[in-house]
Amino acid sequence: MEWLKEPSYFFRLSDYQDRLLELYDRHPEFLGPHGARNEIISFVKQGLRNLSISRTSFKWGIPVPGDEQHVMYVWFDALANYLSALGYPDTNAQRMAFWPASLHLVGKDIARFHAIYWPAFLMAAGIELPEKIFANGWWTIEGQKMSKSLGNVVDPRELVAEFGLDAVRFFVLREVPFGGDSDLSRKALITRNNVELANDLGNLAQRTLSLVARNCGGILPERGTLTEEDQKLLAQVSVLPQLLGAQFERCALTDALEDVWKVIRACNAYIDHQAPWALRKTDVERMADVLRVLLDALRGIATMLQPFMPDSMARMLDQLGVAQDERIFAALEVPLPGGRQLPAPQGIFPRYVEPEPS
DSSP states (O other): OOOOOOOOOEEOGGGGHHHHHHHHHHOGGGEESHHHHHHHHHHHHTOOOOEEOEEOSOOOSOEETTEEEEEEOHHHHHHHHHHHTTTTTOTTSGGGGGOSOSOEEEEGGGHHIIIIIHHHHHHHHTOOOOSOEEEEOOEEETTEEOOTTTTOOOOHHHHHHHHOHHHHHHHHHHSSOBTBOEEEOHHHHHHIIIIIIIIIIIIHHHHHHHHHHHHSTTBOOOOOOOOHHHHHHHHHHHTHHHHHHHHHHTTOHHHHHHHHHHHHHHHHHHHHHHOHHHHHHHOHHHHHHHHHHHHHHHHHHHHHTTTTOHHHHHHHHHHTTOOGGGOSGGGGGSOOOTTOBOOOOOOSSOOOOOOOOO
């Protein structure tokens, strides 16, 4: 180690210790998840020292205005990009309407810069703070930290080429609570794809749409008289926008997916119990009612899953006969009119089969 000494400008970070602790206390939603919040608060309580924000021992960097012998400390410059990208200091710039940011989503290794330095800089400048900072975790591979030396770094483009973009996106948000450290296991990815996507959701949609194609001429049935069991299932679907809205506010994306999957599992139990393939022989009208309930439930599920799997859910909504302007959460309050011709059903989530070793 070589000790160096150089002139530097300092930011009086110590002046903001109490204000930061008050911020964390009065706005517990400001920083998440819980573990990162506790770590930051503990660090600030230990006492904050003034922060060097310029360097003179090298020349690369942004010159300090008025004293170009100094260049800006990289984080002091980098964090300001959130504002300069919006047009600041021109507070009338059109893009300044996007400030304050509703969410800074950052890696947990840079949470301290975003949750301590950044709010203090903004307080000093009299600028409104972002509404929320969420520190996401790291990905390991088969229990080991990814590193170039181990040669176990995963290229996400290769995963997407093999499994599909939506399947990979679903896995990384579904497997481990969002915000925690996550292990990328090939076996777990295949299991999620085959069990939850191909079987739970894909097979449910394929069975329902195939029954409509064969027994209803591919026509969306009118809504009929609802039984207590019908109403119970549709009630579970109707509360999904409210449930997911609350989960999105907490950045609890894994929990949001579990809320949707509870309804998917309920739909699978419903179709098995109602057995519309058997009703075709005994009560055609009731068969149509059951299929309409399932189609309405699938519409709600596919609408809710659009943020997670936009391409796959667009194809599912196409097959359900849902127009583009009917794919927002609010549109779910209005049932689709019966009589629409549905396209021929096609599988959306194929089962993954490991290739034979060559």
